[in-house]
Amino acid sequence: MKKVFSRTRALKPVAFHYCPGCGHSILHRLVAEVIEEMDLVDRAIGVPPAGCAVLAYFYFDVDMGEAPHGRGAAVATGIKRVLPDRLVFTYQGDGDIAAIGTAETIHAANRGEKITAIFVNNAVYGMTGGQMAPTSVVGQVTTTSPKGRDPSREGFPINFTELLAQIKGTAFAARASLQDPAHVLKTKKIIRKAFEAQMKGLGFSVVEVLSPCPTNWKMSPPQAFRWVKEEMVKHYPLGVFKDAEGESLAD
Amino acid sequence: MNEELELMRGTYAIGEAAIRAGCRYYFGYPITPQNELPEYMSRRLPEVDGIFVQSESELAGINMVMGASMAGARVMISSSSPGISLMQEGLSFMAGMELPAVVVNMMRGGPGLGNIAPSQSDYFQATRGGGHGDYRTIVLAPSSVQEAADLTYEAFDLADRYRMVVMILGDGMVAQMMEPVRFRPMRPLDDLPSKDWTITGARGRPSRFLRSLILDVNDMEEHNWKLVRKYQQVEKECPRWEGFLLEDAEMVVVAFGTAARIAKGAVKRARKEGVKVGLFRPISLWPFPFQDLKALYQRGQDTFVVFELNAGQMVEDVRLTLGDGARILSYARPGGAVPSPQELARVFSRLALSRRLP
């Protein structure tokens, strides 16, 4: 019989704890498959966040080191400076990277740290129960924006990846989405480009991934995937915002 | 190896000693009175193929230290009080993950921005862990440039041996003053202790992870007990102190760092005037040298003057050590003003008559 699918070596053979329909499960697999396909399983070091993916080290079968909430880019900087030939990536939620970790991320990008941020945008603080995130969209009802996010009261959703793309040290910045199978496959390609930018030493790379959180959005999984496609993408356009392929930042 | 005596300021001596101890990574953010340390590292580290990164904050800096430590490096960061406050979250995580590193705090007056004069205002913060959770850091307090160099050199070995953060606790005086110093030899990097817990990429071995999150309550408790056992071992193996003219002393001054340096001068002066005073100088503030201080008391010395450049923090450890029977006096100077040895010698005479602490 022909083998058409096998589990990636970069994931441990255990079940995820994520909710049904959660984007984290899909994204873990994409990241792991890219690591395996690039033959970096024994050279990858991941930095999980505080967030729903806090236990990512139970799933990824590569070396992992925990960061305090938001500090992934700084922890990854320390690792990468010591081990410059490894693939070093952070895995961070939208609250982690774009609220509490804003400074660490922007300055890691600005130093052109050769690390990759996998940035999971689910428009809420998933782990703590669905509070407003910096990325919650206008009108979005969350447990801390019960009347819906009103920019005059709660500010605007932040397009953090576009911001990072402005920074000279950023070599690659793109936004992808898990909204349907075609986009899932596209997301994987984009992750690979980001990792390649890192391994070529081009600078900082970031992939923002729009990701459903059915639990905190209080939707069924199909509804949640539709909400990513119909609502989130309006605020967060997909695409590659920066690709410094070929131009080395060093000179 | 016969090393030359060099005239150096404290910050430079700490930086050079760190490099000789095998430190090749420094992360930090400027703050007075220790700016010369990052400056020194920024020019010296590249000469030995090391890496200096000026972080965007102390918060980022300590997290870079965390990452470098995870990757197995000997790594250092330095700052002064407000910056050390910003690092506390990271220090707590490092305690949880048992990550070694050396952190230098050249204290300044506080609270808030305070001032940059010599101060020992962070004694509590340093010796009680500092951040959240049940943890300790080893705290070493030099009172000369030579000692700053020696303690820094040894701090890296202690950090690796116990997988703990070691803090070098000084102030603007230790940081800025110039004194002759003789450095220990350069440690070859392949001579450093090997580590079987680092995350370096899972080549030829199963993957590893480092984390402080332990959701299972029993596992969390067991992990904390493991830390406690380690701290107890440190308490047994690492107390350090120096005594000066204690043999016949009728009054014992307890002081550390800069305060001890001044106290030593004052003790000499007071002795000339017939006041029988000696000095007990804790070098390790945590672990505090309880046993030896207690032994002094049990030997019959019962008047202890605790001199500190803060409002009286170490006096609590002295009271814990000696209990209610001893006569314990606190001479506290929390403003950043450093009394002269003459002034302090007069204080010793006067204090002998002052009331017992409640």
Ligand SMILES: Cc1ncc(C[n+]2csc(CCOP(=O)(O)OP(=O)(O)O)c2C)c(N)n1
């Ligand atoms: C200093 C600190 N503040 C707050 C928290 C609590 N906390 C943990 S995860 C989280 C938000 C996570 O949201 P996000 O980053 O969007 O990740 P998600 O769970 O949605 O994947 C918060 C506030 C913490 N761990 N540390």
Ligand code: SF4
């Ligand atoms: S709360 Fe949301 S982000 Fe977290 S595991 Fe559940 S679905 Fe995923």
Ligand SMILES: [Mg+2]
């Ligand atoms: Mg989120």
